[in-house]
Amino acid sequence: MQQQILKEKKLETCTAPISLQDIGTLKELYQLKSETRDLREPIVRNIMEQRVVGQQCIESLKNALYSLETIHIDDYTGQRVLRLDGKKQIEVDLTYEIRELKKDIYYLEYGEDLFINYLAKFIPDFRKYVNEGVAKLRGKKFNAFITDRDGTTNNYCGRYRSSVQPIYNSVFLSRFAKNRCSYPIFITSAPLKDFGILNVSINPTDIFFYAGSKGREFIDPEGHFHSFPIDEHKQELIHLLNDRLRQLLKDPSFEKFNFIGSALQFKFGQTTIARQDITCSINPEESTAFLKKIKSIVREIDPKRRNFRIEDTGLDIEIILTIDKKGNNSVKDFDKGDGLEFICKTIDIEADCGPNLVCGDTSSDIPMLKKAVEMCDDVWTIFVTKDQNLAEEVRKICPQNLILPSPDILLTILGLLSL
Secondary structure, three states, X not given: OHHHHHOOOOEEOOOXXXXXXXXXXXXXXXXXXXXXXXXXXXXXXXXXXXXXXXXXXXXXXXXXXXXXXXXXXXXXXXXEEEEOOOOXXXXXXXXXXXXXXXXXXXXXXXXXXXXXXXXXXXXXXXXXXXXXXXXXXXXXXXEEEEEOOEXXXXXXXXXXXXXXXXXXXXHHHHHHHHHHEEEEEEEOOOOOOOOOHHHHOOOOOOOOEEEEXXXXXXEOOOOOEEEOOOOHHHXXXXXXXXXXXXXXXXXXXXXXXXXXXXXXXXXXXXXXEEOOOOOOOOOHHHHHHHHHHHHHHHHXXXXXXXXXXXXXXXXXXXXXXXXXXXXXXXXXXXXXXXXXXXXXXXXXXXXXXOOEEEEEOOHHHHHHHHHHHHHOOOEEEEEEOOOHHHHHHHXXXXXXXXEEOOHHHHHHHHHHHXX
């Protein structure tokens, strides 16, 4: 399929080659991941323009893969370890980084049809889910495609800074957004940039709306920035909070939380700090104690609890500025539903146009789905989850639904729908 098309177009050479590297520090790991992003982004653009990707690009990806696979493994723990500085070390699980590079290499070497067969080998009932999804959504052109990123359209990574989007992922998503959607919108809890979703995405720049901080800030395909207004007093409080957290993580007792999962992220109207990662590298008792420490800092700054809400996911501590509830004097935390409403009003999406597709994977995406159902007439949803309670909640909110166990199944469905 893809190979046959690409053979008709001119060869595109690699503009950002990657050499073999000896990765010994976390900084070097992040530098390599940045290089893979710089390499992958033009590859996606070339594929979208139906150019053949040169062998040098594939060799560069193989060099990156080998550099990761040869990171030192501790003889005692059996885990890969990297230095934070001259003395301190941290264990790193590179499952995401290695697995996604292998997928990209296979995708480029063997083409799309064989790549989909490759995915089917590793995901139970892959074909069943894909066929069901394609049959249910075939022929539809969506007004809005509103989706979360991590865990929904992107596999989870142990460190957000390492979660660079894979090539196959971007091609499937970008093709679907370009061919089957009028308003393709990412809404994520991560920041927009520095360091946020724009730093780990490789989609062509003129396709998606990217919303960070649950939709408090977003950038449109033309590059225009928009932000939800924040009260001046609340802005001062979150600056104070952020300063306190910066100082806390300089303490040797807490600095490890700088290097796991989401780490410390300053968002627009929200701050996230990781207390655990997907591989549970922090002792549970220590993680719980850290949560209590963060809560005590928030209470010191906001003793009446009117300005901040704390949402604990078990991995991340989300500290969110409140907003006023409509029609009364109470406050609520800002959620993705509020973000979606702000985005729709700002870019003037017509609510009576449809169908609209909403995709998520956790309870934090439920407000986004509820708001879409509230605002729009024809809503479909796909949730990536194995949590049966969450799946049942999704079914109650939106009868036109599909529940999937893996982001790669969702990506494959969207990729096939856009051909």
